[in-house]
Amino acid sequence: MIKVDKNLCLGCFSCSNVCPNQNIVREETEDKRSIHWKKCKEECDLCVEFCPGKALSLVPFDPACEEPTLTFDLVACKICGARYATEPMLRRIEASLPRELQKDSTGLAWIWVCPVCRRKIEAERATKQMVLGRSRANP
Amino acid sequence: MPVYVDISRCIGCRSCEVACKRVHGGKGHVNVHMAGDRASVPIFCHHCEEATCTMACFSGALYKDGERTAFAVEKCTGCGLCRLACPFGVVWTDKLAHKCDLCQGRETPTCVVTCPANALSTDFEAASKRARTRAALVAAYGGRV
Numbered sequence: 452m453i454k455v456d457k458n459l460c461l462g463c464f465s466c467s468n469v470c471p472n473q474n475i476v477r478e479e480t481e482d483k484r485s486i487h488w489k490k491c492k493e494e495c496d497l498c499v500e501f502c503p504g505k506a507l508s509l510v511p512f513d514p515a516c517e518e519p520t521l522t523f524d525l526v527a528c529k530i531c532g533a534r535y536a537t538e539p540m541l542r543r544i545e546a547s548l549p550r551e552l553q554k555d556s557t558g559l560a561w562i563w564v565c566p567v568c569r570r571k572i573e574a575e576r577a578t579k580q581m582v583l584g585r586s587r588a589n590p
Numbered sequence: 591m592p593v594y595v596d597i598s599r600c601i602g603c604r605s606c607e608v609a610c611k612r613v614h615g616g617k618g619h620v621n622v623h624m625a626g627d628r629a630s631v632p633i634f635c636h637h638c639e640e641a642t643c644t645m646a647c648f649s650g651a652l653y654k655d656g657e658r659t660a661f662a663v664e665k666c667t668g669c670g671l672c673r674l675a676c677p678f679g680v681v682w683t684d685k686l687a688h689k690c691d692l693c694q695g696r697e698t699p700t701c702v703v704t705c706p707a708n709a710l711s712t713d714f715e716a717a718s719k720r721a722r723t724r725a726a727l728v729a730a731y732g733g734r735v
């Protein structure tokens with residue numbers, strides 16, 4: 452049976468993706484995601500092995516034990532407000548990158564901006580650079 | 591050899607986007623953005639030297655292979671950390687991650703071959719030389735060349 456450490460789970464769905472038996476059920480709405488671990492009797496530890504948060508462990512089967520569910524509010528993009536990630540996932544990104552890479556050249560903390568806005572910002576930056584290049588060439 | 595863009599040449603036709611999708615089983619890795627009426631910009635992986643996506647990937651599925659930021663799909667668990675760790679928003683995850691692989695196995699990336707406007711190139715020197723030449727011509731004769 453699977454045991455979950457609620458303080459370590461990132462809400463990333465990796466465990467649910469790798470489970471061959473649909474024992475880890477995911478649900479996502481516009482602003483929340485939740486994960487439900489069914490009582491698993493399989494001799495398998497794929498989810499334990501592939502959890503980036505090391506939140507899972509195997510414990511002896513106990514029919515009296517409740518099936519755990521975790522729900523995460525999704526973080527809103529600083530720019531457009533769209534919900535795009537769980538907070539523990541974003542904190543984990545912060546922890547895995549060197550500080551100097553966490554801000555872009557304008558000082559924006561891009562980790563807290565959704566991928567759609569990140570692409571828009573990049574397009575704007577490239578356009579400005581081109582326009583600037585043109586006006587330099589042809590003042 | 592990442593793909594370089596000369597956006598002053600891009601006509602916003604989205605051919606690269608469609609062609610990328612075609613050769614990657616319907617999942618494309620190029621997004622052409624319209625920056626108002628000023629420009630159109632194809633957005634895709636820069637194959638960063640300090641690739642933050644590889645730093646965030648816990649399974650080793652994303653890694654640097656020379657200049658390329660490579661992806662070993664068989665190691666990916668679809669955790670989605672890379673999608674959140676790319677500053678340019680050019681890794682996608684739906685069950686598994688996908689991103690630009692520079693069309694591994696093909697001689698030239700499909701977007702480069704496809705672009706009718708010659709806006710994409712794998713040759714940084716040529717791309718920047720062309721931009722410099724054009725800038726010089728513009729300075730000499732004025733207007734867009």
Ligand code: SF4
Pocket residue numbers: 455459460461462463464465466467486501502503504505506507
């Ligand atoms: S893989 Fe680990 S961190 Fe991710 S949702 Fe499952 S338990 Fe949580």
Ligand code: SF4
Pocket residue numbers: 634635636637638641642643644659675676677678679680681689
């Ligand atoms: S996916 Fe993003 S972070 Fe990774 S190499 Fe490409 S542009 Fe850089």
Ligand code: SF4
Pocket residue numbers: 646647648649650651652665666667668669670671672673683686687
């Ligand atoms: S989704 Fe796959 S490639 Fe991306 S960080 Fe997770 S394991 Fe690595």
Ligand code: SF4
Pocket residue numbers: 599600601602603604605606607622630632704705706707708709710
């Ligand atoms: S194919 Fe070329 S011209 Fe068309 S959108 Fe892509 S880069 Fe621009």
